[in-house]
Amino acid sequence: MKFYQQFKNARQNIVNVCVLFYLRNKYRQAYFGDNIYLDGLPYFSLSKSAKVHIGENTIFRNTTRNNMVGIFKKCSIAVLDDADLYIDCNSGFSGVSIYCAKHISIGKYLTCGGNVSIWDTDFHPLEKEARRGHNVDKIKCETIVIGDDVFIGAQSIILKGVHIGDGAIIAAGSVVAKSIPAFEVWGGNPARFIRKNNS
Numbered sequence: 634m635k636f637y638q639q640f641k642n643a644r645q646n647i648v649n650v651c652v653l654f655y656l657r658n659k660y661r662q663a664y665f666g667d668n669i670y671l672d673g674l675p676y677f678s679l680s681k682s683a684k685v686h687i688g689e690n691t692i693f694r695n696t697t698r699n700n701m702v703g704i705f706k707k708c709s710i711a712v713l714d715d716a717d718l719y720i721d722c723n724s725g726f727s728g729v730s731i732y733c734a735k736h737i738s739i740g741k742y743l744t745c746g747g748n749v750s751i752w753d754t755d756f757h758p759l760e761k762e763a764r765r766g767h768n769v770d771k772i773k774c775e776t777i778v779i780g781d782d783v784f785i786g787a788q789s790i791i792l793k794g795v796h797i798g799d800g801a802i803i804a805a806g807s808v809v810a811k812s813i814p815a816f817e818v819w820g821g822n823p824a825r826f827i828r829k830n831n832s
Contacts, residue, residue: 665687792808
């Protein structure tokens with residue numbers, strides 16, 4: 634059993650190195666730090682004019698095998714023309730959806746539960762006439778900033794314009810539509826203040 638586990642780990646390490654090599658060569662405009670761990674191949678769609686930084690020791694889990702919370706899909710990261718995605722070091726994602734149309738900044742040590750979505754855009758215009766004509770100039774996008782040591786519970790959605798302070802905790806299944814101060818616990822749809830986080 635011990636030999637099998639060692640073989641399995643060695644195989645995963647080889648796959649991880651190959652996937653990182655592929656991503657670094659395909660997306661030369663992006664920075665991928667050291668010791669990034671990819672449990673399977675995420676979906677990346679990075680514009681040539683995008684600025685992308687993914688820091689050291691970041692984890693992207695794409696299968697339920699290594700996270701029994703039940704991951705619905707692979708991690709997907711899209712960064713559009715002239716948009717800026719910055720992920721600092723030591724963060725973990727499982728089946729995350731990151732869609733960056735303008736700017737998303739994520740601090741150190743983010744713990745991200747399964748199937749979380751982080752979107753800095755409405756995707757579609759809100760006015761009906763603009764929606765009918767799919768007038769992309771009317772689509773609203775606003776910067777998202779997530780601080781250090783934040784925990785976002787599984788299946789939560791972080792919407793455009795939200796700033797989340799250091800040490801904040803977001804309960805599972807929350808829809809975060811407004812900014813959250815540091816060291817507070819929020820939850821619900823829409824997310825509301827629950828209590829202070831003193832830990």
